[in-house]
Amino acid sequence: DTGVSQDPRHKITKRGQNVTFRCDPISEHNRLYWYRQTLGQGPEFLTYFQNEAQLEKSRLLSDRFSAERPKGSFSTLEIQRTEQGDSAMYLCASRRRETQYFGPGTRLLVL
Amino acid sequence: DQQVKQNSPSLSVQEGRISILNCDYTNSMFDYFLWYKKYPAEGPTFLISISSIKDKNEDGRFTVFLNKSAKHLSLHIVPSQPGDSAVYFCAGDSGAGSYQLTFGKGTKLSVIP
Numbered sequence: 667d668t669g670v671s672q673d674p675r676h677k678i679t680k681r682g683q684n685v686t687f688r689c690d691p692i693s694e695h696n697r698l699y700w701y702r703q704t705l706g707q708g709p710e711f712l713t714y715f716q717n718e719a720q721l722e723k724s725r726l727l728s729d730r731f732s733a734e735r736p737k738g739s740f741s742t743l744e745i746q747r748t749e750q751g752d753s754a755m756y757l758c759a760s761r762r763r764e765t766q767y768f769g770p771g772t773r774l775l776v777l
Numbered sequence: 778d779q780q781v782k783q784n785s786p787s788l789s790v791q792e793g794r795i796s797i798l799n800c801d802y803t804n805s806m807f808d809y810f811l812w813y814k815k816y817p818a819e820g821p822t823f824l825i826s827i828s829s830i831k832d833k834n835e836d837g838r839f840t841v842f843l844n845k846s847a848k849h850l851s852l853h854i855v856p857s858q859p860g861d862s863a864v865y866f867c868a869g870d871s872g873a874g875s876y877q878l879t880f881g882k883g884t885k886l887s888v889i890p
Contacts, residue, residue: 670820699877708781708866708880709821722875757820764809764828764870766878768820 668692670769672758678775679748686744687772689758697761698741700733702726703771704754715741748776780804781869783881790888796854798884800867803848807869811878812841812852815864824865825852829872857888 671690679685691698696717701709712731714722717738727733730748735741745752753776759766782801790796800810808829813821827834827841827850834841840853854861864885868878 672820697876699875701878706882708868708882709878710880711875711877714875714877722877759820761876764876765811765823765826767823768813770820771818773818 670758670760670767672756672769672772674772675770676773676775678777680777681748681750683748684744684746685748685774686742687756687758687774689741689743689769690739691741691758691760692762692767695760695762695767696738698735699759699761699766700741700743701757701759701768702754703757709757709768712743745774748774750776752776778803779881780807780879781867781881783865783867783884785884786882787885787887790857790886792859792888792890793856796852796857796861796886796888798852798854798865798867798886800850800852800881801848802850802867802869804869804871804879805848806871806873807879808872809870810841810843810850811868811870812839813866813868813880814861815866815883821866854886857886859888859890862886862888 698715700712703709715735755771811826812824864883
Protein backbone atom coordinates (compact mmCIF):
# COMPACT_ATOMS: atom_id res chain seq x y z
CA ASP A 667 0.00 0.00 0.00
CA THR A 668 1.35 3.39 -0.96
CA GLY A 669 -1.23 5.08 1.25
CA VAL A 670 -3.68 7.87 0.58
CA SER A 671 -2.07 10.99 -0.85
CA GLN A 672 -3.40 14.54 -0.98
CA ASP A 673 -2.27 17.59 -2.86
CA PRO A 674 -1.51 20.32 -2.02
CA ARG A 675 -0.59 19.92 1.63
CA HIS A 676 -1.10 23.61 2.30
CA LYS A 677 -3.10 26.29 0.54
CA ILE A 678 -3.40 29.98 1.36
CA THR A 679 -5.97 31.92 -0.59
CA LYS A 680 -7.85 35.16 -0.48
CA ARG A 681 -11.52 35.34 0.32
CA GLY A 682 -13.62 34.94 -2.80
CA GLN A 683 -11.11 32.81 -4.70
CA ASN A 684 -11.75 29.24 -5.82
CA VAL A 685 -9.58 26.36 -4.65
CA THR A 686 -9.33 22.72 -5.68
CA PHE A 687 -7.83 19.83 -3.74
CA ARG A 688 -6.90 16.40 -5.00
CA CYS A 689 -6.99 13.02 -3.29
CA ASP A 690 -5.48 9.77 -4.56
CA PRO A 691 -6.85 6.83 -2.57
CA ILE A 692 -5.22 3.47 -2.01
CA SER A 693 -5.53 1.84 -5.41
CA GLU A 694 -7.85 -1.09 -4.70
CA HIS A 695 -10.21 0.87 -2.43
CA ASN A 696 -13.49 1.74 -4.11
CA ARG A 697 -14.92 3.81 -1.26
CA LEU A 698 -13.61 7.35 -0.81
CA TYR A 699 -14.52 9.95 1.81
CA TRP A 700 -13.90 13.64 2.41
CA TYR A 701 -13.87 15.07 5.93
CA ARG A 702 -13.15 18.50 7.35
CA GLN A 703 -11.41 19.17 10.64
CA THR A 704 -11.33 22.50 12.45
CA LEU A 705 -9.32 23.41 15.52
CA GLY A 706 -10.35 21.51 18.63
CA GLN A 707 -12.78 19.27 16.77
CA GLY A 708 -12.69 15.80 15.35
CA PRO A 709 -13.00 15.25 11.61
CA GLU A 710 -16.52 15.83 10.27
CA PHE A 711 -17.95 13.92 7.30
CA LEU A 712 -18.49 15.90 4.10
CA THR A 713 -19.16 13.43 1.30
CA TYR A 714 -18.73 9.83 0.12
CA PHE A 715 -18.06 8.10 -3.19
CA GLN A 716 -18.42 4.50 -4.14
CA ASN A 717 -16.41 4.16 -7.31
CA GLU A 718 -17.38 7.23 -9.39
CA ALA A 719 -20.81 7.71 -7.80
CA GLN A 720 -21.24 10.37 -5.13
CA LEU A 721 -23.72 8.65 -2.83
CA GLU A 722 -23.98 10.88 0.19
CA LYS A 723 -23.38 14.52 1.09
CA SER A 724 -23.41 16.14 4.50
CA ARG A 725 -25.38 19.27 5.29
CA LEU A 726 -21.94 20.82 5.91
CA LEU A 727 -21.35 20.67 2.16
CA SER A 728 -22.85 23.95 0.97
CA ASP A 729 -23.56 24.80 -2.65
CA ARG A 730 -20.10 26.33 -2.92
CA PHE A 731 -18.55 22.90 -2.47
CA SER A 732 -18.39 20.30 -5.21
CA ALA A 733 -16.63 16.97 -5.32
CA GLU A 734 -15.95 14.59 -8.17
CA ARG A 735 -14.37 11.23 -8.67
CA PRO A 736 -14.07 10.65 -12.40
CA LYS A 737 -13.46 7.04 -13.41
CA GLY A 738 -13.57 6.01 -9.77
CA SER A 739 -9.91 6.76 -9.14
CA PHE A 740 -8.69 10.08 -7.73
CA SER A 741 -11.11 12.65 -6.36
CA THR A 742 -11.21 16.44 -6.32
CA LEU A 743 -12.90 18.78 -3.89
CA GLU A 744 -13.52 22.32 -5.11
CA ILE A 745 -14.58 25.26 -3.00
CA GLN A 746 -15.90 28.26 -4.88
CA ARG A 747 -15.93 31.81 -3.52
CA THR A 748 -14.01 30.83 -0.41
CA GLU A 749 -14.93 32.35 2.94
CA GLN A 750 -12.85 32.70 6.09
CA GLY A 751 -15.02 30.05 7.71
CA ASP A 752 -13.74 27.54 5.15
CA SER A 753 -10.32 27.60 6.81
CA ALA A 754 -9.76 24.04 8.03
CA MET A 755 -7.89 20.80 7.38
CA TYR A 756 -9.52 18.84 4.56
CA LEU A 757 -8.98 15.12 4.92
CA CYS A 758 -9.52 12.35 2.41
CA ALA A 759 -9.90 8.71 3.36
CA SER A 760 -10.38 5.45 1.53
CA ARG A 761 -11.93 2.36 3.01
CA ARG A 762 -11.04 -1.31 3.07
CA ARG A 763 -13.46 -3.56 4.94
CA GLU A 764 -14.38 -1.68 8.13
CA THR A 765 -11.36 0.61 8.25
CA GLN A 766 -10.89 4.04 6.75
CA TYR A 767 -7.33 5.11 6.01
CA PHE A 768 -6.64 8.82 5.94
CA GLY A 769 -4.32 10.93 3.87
CA PRO A 770 -2.12 13.67 5.32
CA GLY A 771 -4.73 16.36 4.66
CA THR A 772 -4.75 19.74 2.95
CA ARG A 773 -4.63 22.69 5.31
CA LEU A 774 -6.57 25.64 3.88
CA LEU A 775 -6.20 29.17 5.16
CA VAL A 776 -8.56 31.80 3.76
CA LEU A 777 -7.40 35.37 4.34
CA ASP B 778 -25.92 16.71 19.33
CA GLN B 779 -22.57 15.07 19.95
CA GLN B 780 -22.90 11.37 19.24
CA VAL B 781 -19.34 10.56 20.30
CA LYS B 782 -17.88 12.21 23.38
CA GLN B 783 -14.34 12.24 24.66
CA ASN B 784 -14.71 14.12 27.91
CA SER B 785 -11.04 14.43 28.76
CA PRO B 786 -9.34 16.98 26.49
CA SER B 787 -5.92 15.99 27.80
CA LEU B 788 -4.13 13.29 29.77
CA SER B 789 -0.58 13.10 31.13
CA VAL B 790 1.05 9.78 31.98
CA GLN B 791 4.52 8.73 33.05
CA GLU B 792 6.52 6.64 30.62
CA GLY B 793 6.04 2.93 31.31
CA ARG B 794 2.68 3.37 33.01
CA ILE B 795 -0.76 2.63 31.58
CA SER B 796 -2.68 5.24 29.58
CA ILE B 797 -6.47 4.93 29.58
CA LEU B 798 -8.45 7.00 27.13
CA ASN B 799 -12.22 7.01 27.39
CA CYS B 800 -15.03 7.50 24.91
CA ASP B 801 -18.82 7.55 25.28
CA TYR B 802 -21.39 7.35 22.52
CA THR B 803 -25.11 7.88 22.20
CA ASN B 804 -25.93 6.37 18.80
CA SER B 805 -27.10 2.79 19.24
CA MET B 806 -26.72 2.20 15.51
CA PHE B 807 -22.93 2.27 15.72
CA ASP B 808 -21.71 -1.27 15.08
CA TYR B 809 -18.00 -0.68 14.76
CA PHE B 810 -15.62 1.58 16.65
CA LEU B 811 -12.17 2.79 15.69
CA TRP B 812 -9.35 4.63 17.42
CA TYR B 813 -7.07 6.95 15.49
CA LYS B 814 -3.88 8.68 16.53
CA LYS B 815 -3.03 12.09 15.12
CA TYR B 816 0.17 14.10 15.16
CA PRO B 817 0.06 17.84 14.39
CA ALA B 818 -0.20 18.69 10.69
CA GLU B 819 -0.77 15.03 9.74
CA GLY B 820 -3.83 12.98 8.96
CA PRO B 821 -5.26 10.52 11.49
CA THR B 822 -3.52 7.14 11.60
CA PHE B 823 -5.61 4.05 12.27
CA LEU B 824 -4.70 2.37 15.54
CA ILE B 825 -7.17 -0.31 16.53
CA SER B 826 -10.86 -1.15 16.14
CA ILE B 827 -13.58 -3.25 17.70
CA SER B 828 -16.82 -4.70 16.45
CA SER B 829 -19.93 -4.18 18.53
CA ILE B 830 -20.28 -7.94 18.94
CA LYS B 831 -17.03 -8.08 20.90
CA ASP B 832 -16.03 -6.60 24.22
CA LYS B 833 -12.27 -6.59 23.82
CA ASN B 834 -9.68 -6.38 21.08
CA GLU B 835 -5.95 -6.42 21.63
CA ASP B 836 -3.04 -5.50 19.38
CA GLY B 837 0.36 -5.36 20.98
CA ARG B 838 0.46 -2.57 23.55
CA PHE B 839 -3.05 -1.40 22.61
CA THR B 840 -6.29 -2.86 23.92
CA VAL B 841 -9.78 -1.53 23.31
CA PHE B 842 -12.66 -2.43 25.61
CA LEU B 843 -16.32 -2.01 24.71
CA ASN B 844 -19.20 -1.88 27.18
CA LYS B 845 -22.33 -1.78 25.03
CA SER B 846 -24.79 -1.47 27.89
CA ALA B 847 -22.97 1.64 29.12
CA LYS B 848 -22.24 2.86 25.59
CA HIS B 849 -18.65 3.28 26.63
CA LEU B 850 -15.31 2.27 25.20
CA SER B 851 -11.78 2.74 26.36
CA LEU B 852 -8.32 2.46 24.86
CA HIS B 853 -5.54 1.12 27.07
CA ILE B 854 -1.91 1.65 26.15
CA VAL B 855 0.62 -0.25 28.19
CA PRO B 856 3.43 0.45 28.64
CA SER B 857 3.13 4.05 27.50
CA GLN B 858 6.04 5.45 25.51
CA PRO B 859 7.00 9.06 24.69
CA GLY B 860 6.24 8.37 21.02
CA ASP B 861 2.63 7.74 21.99
CA SER B 862 2.21 11.44 22.69
CA ALA B 863 -0.45 12.57 20.22
CA VAL B 864 -4.15 13.35 19.97
CA TYR B 865 -6.34 10.24 20.04
CA PHE B 866 -9.74 10.19 18.38
CA CYS B 867 -12.52 7.72 18.97
CA ALA B 868 -14.95 7.15 16.06
CA GLY B 869 -18.17 5.24 15.55
CA ASP B 870 -19.19 3.63 12.25
CA SER B 871 -22.89 3.56 11.47
CA GLY B 872 -22.49 0.23 9.69
CA ALA B 873 -24.94 1.20 6.97
CA GLY B 874 -25.24 3.47 3.98
CA SER B 875 -22.05 5.41 3.55
CA TYR B 876 -20.39 3.87 6.63
CA GLN B 877 -19.26 7.37 7.53
CA LEU B 878 -17.33 7.86 10.73
CA THR B 879 -18.51 10.09 13.55
CA PHE B 880 -15.59 11.33 15.63
CA GLY B 881 -15.17 12.63 19.13
CA LYS B 882 -13.20 15.81 19.78
CA GLY B 883 -10.08 13.94 20.77
CA THR B 884 -7.88 13.52 23.83
CA LYS B 885 -4.33 14.85 23.83
CA LEU B 886 -2.03 12.31 25.46
CA SER B 887 1.32 13.41 26.80
CA VAL B 888 3.71 10.68 27.91
CA ILE B 889 6.36 12.11 30.19
CA PRO B 890 9.82 10.49 30.07
